[in-house]
Amino acid sequence: MNIQSIVQKNNELWINGKKVEQPKSLFFKNCVIQSNNKTYINGKEFKKGKWKYTLRSIFNSLF
Numbered sequence: 001m002n003i004q005s006i007v008q009k010n011n012e013l014w015i016n017g018k019k020v021e022q023p024k025s026l027f028f029k030n031c032v033i034q035s036n037n038k039t040y041i042n043g044k045e046f047k048k049g050k051w052k053y054t055l056r057s058i059f060n061s062l063f
Contacts, residue, residue, distance in 0.1 A: 004039060006032060015039065023051035033060050 007014040008030065013022040025031075025042035033040040045057035 004034065004037075006034075006039065008032075013041070020046075021051070028061055031061050035060050 005014075005016050008022070011022070013020050023042045023044040025044065028043040031040075031042050038045065040057040040060050041051070043053060043058050043061040044051040045054045046052075047054065
């Protein structure tokens with residue numbers, strides 16, 4: 001089981017102790033979803049070093 005630590009404080013986002021860029025979105029506001037050991041934030045998924053919209057990330061954020 002992969003346990004992740006997510007902290008949002010003072011407009012900063014920390015995942016597992018590392019500061020990462022918080023993804024901005026016009027559609028979602030401060031939406032954090034953890035599903036199947038993956039983290040989706042504001043409707044985006046972290047892939048290849050960037051936050052991107054994916055079909056899976058949008059689906060998980062909506063439902």
